[in-house]
Amino acid sequence: MSQQALGGQVRHDASPDFTHDEKSRQFFVQSVKVHIAKELQPAQKAVYEARVEPKFRREHNRSPENVHEVRTAMMRDPFTQMWSALKRDVQEQMFYTVAEGIERQLPALVEKAKAVRARPDKLGSLSLDPSVRVPRYNSAVDIHCKPGGYHTEVVEDDVLAGAEFERTLNLHLMGLLGPHDDDMGQSLARWAKRKFPGLKPKRILDMGCTIGNSTLPWLDEYPDAEMVAIDVSAPVLRYGHARSESLGTPVQFMQMDAEHTSFPDQSFDFVVSHILMHETSNRALRNIFRESHRLLRPGGVMLHLDGPQYHDMAPIDQFIPDWDVHYNNEPFITTLHQLDLPAVVEEAGFEQGKIFEDFAPSQTVKSPPGGYVGNRRIGNWYVVGAQK
Numbered sequence: 001m002s003q004q005a006l007g008g009q010v011r012h013d014a015s016p017d018f019t020h021d022e023k024s025r026q027f028f029v030q031s032v033k034v035h036i037a038k039e040l041q042p043a044q045k046a047v048y049e050a051r052v053e054p055k056f057r058r059e060h061n062r063s064p065e066n067v068h069e070v071r072t073a074m075m076r077d078p079f080t081q082m083w084s085a086l087k088r089d090v091q092e093q094m095f096y097t098v099a100e101g102i103e104r105q106l107p108a109l110v111e112k113a114k115a116v117r118a119r120p121d122k123l124g125s126l127s128l129d130p131s132v133r134v135p136r137y138n139s140a141v142d143i144h145c146k147p148g149g150y151h152t153e154v155v156e157d158d159v160l161a162g163a164e165f166e167r168t169l170n171l172h173l174m175g176l177l178g179p180h181d182d183d184m185g186q187s188l189a190r191w192a193k194r195k196f197p198g199l200k201p202k203r204i205l206d207m208g209c210t211i212g213n214s215t216l217p218w219l220d221e222y223p224d225a226e227m228v229a230i231d232v233s234a235p236v237l238r239y240g241h242a243r244s245e246s247l248g249t250p251v252q253f254m255q256m257d258a259e260h261t262s263f264p265d266q267s268f269d270f271v272v273s274h275i276l277m278h279e280t281s282n283r284a285l286r287n288i289f290r291e292s293h294r295l296l297r298p299g300g301v302m303l304h305l306d307g308p309q310y311h312d313m314a315p316i317d318q319f320i321p322d323w324d325v326h327y328n329n330e331p332f333i334t335t336l337h338q339l340d341l342p343a344v345v346e347e348a349g350f351e352q353g354k355i356f357e358d359f360a361p362s363q364t365v366k367s368p369p370g371g372y373v374g375n376r377r378i379g380n381w382y383v384v385g386a387q388k
């Protein structure tokens with residue numbers, strides 16, 4: 001197991017090796033992202049207050065009333081247009097520059113993952129099912145401009161989408177999730193342990209696990225539990241399994257659709273997810289909540305983490321996550337954040353009084369309250385859930 005850091009990110013036996021020039025291009029992309037997040041994004045509010053809102057008021061005799069009106073008005077302002085074009089362009093550059101370095105060494109990465117799978121002393125497992133259909137909400141667009149999404153395979157036993165996800169997640173969030181990119185899992189698991197001190201889970205399910213970066217910290221909090229992680233996409237699961245074995249963590253990775261899994265009723269004590277909800281659809285979300293209810297033992301707990309709901313945000317703050325819907329191939333973000341999620345949880349079969357919304361304090365991210373990166377309020381993770 002090797003754990004040197006690459007620009008603040010932990011390396012392992014399945015990691016890609018980037019050249020000096022590749023790293024240099026990656027850090028350039030990251031520095032532009034930092035500039036946008038720290039210097040240009042906060043100025044959107046000032047632009048709105050000084051120019052956009054007064055102009056709208058002169059034309060309509062009122063302020064913009066919702067995020068759609070704010071977006072339409074903001075996107076006519078030259079500063080916002082420049083911010084938007086730069087943000088979109090650097091997003092595409094990030095994927096191209098990382099994919100280029102990974103494609104160059106793809107045969108070696110496939111072999112590294114295979115070698116881990118062949119180890120006799122494996123801690124966990126990988127179970128792929130080619131009959132699992134990638135849902136249309138995953139395949140219709142390249143989600144957040146990730147070419148080919150999570151599922152596309154370009155070679156046999158492909159791991160490209162997983163290796164690319166690991167590197168781009170770290171670059172995109174500017175290392176804010178910590179060296180293992182696991183702040184969401186750490187934060188949710190620690191919060192869960194405090195909130196449900198009597199729950200001693202035997203089995204935990206992580207839905208939409210991608211490479212398991214948020215899955216692994218659940219075992220730090222609950223070392224005696226069996227950790228199961230599912231995703232519809234094979235290349236991310238292959239990479240995630242190799243990564244998790246290399247980091248010495250026992251996880252059972254399975255290719256399954258979270259809307260309809262093949263686990264028996266009442267198989268788990270926790271059913272959790274980390275930023276899965278905003279990448280699904282209205283119907284899928286309802287199916288995932290119903291499936292979570294079916295899979296929980298009585299007393300078990302469902303926890304789904306994502307960006308904050310719009311109801312406690314001003315329309316100008318909603319504009320930042322809403323931008324991703326229109327310019328970054330994230331079709332469901334605004335629809336999700338406008339839903340009455342506790343009501344959707346109740347429709348899935350959970351009892352009123354056992355349903356909650358809360359914020360899990362981030363374990364690694366230190367930022368002033370109200371700071372945003374993309375659609376995420378840094379410092380707290382929104383959680384919706386229920387106890388069965």
Ligand SMILES: C[S@@+](CC[C@H](N)C(=O)[O-])C[C@H]1O[C@@H](n2cnc3c(N)ncnc32)[C@H](O)[C@@H]1O
Nearest residue numbers: 150208209210214231232233257258259274275
């Ligand atoms: C934003 S990523 C999740 C990131 C990861 N959980 C983390 O903590 O960084 C969304 C993942 O959900 C998967 N996914 C989407 N719909 C799914 C479904 N119905 N069932 C299982 N996985 C799904 C995608 O393949 C993708 O890997």
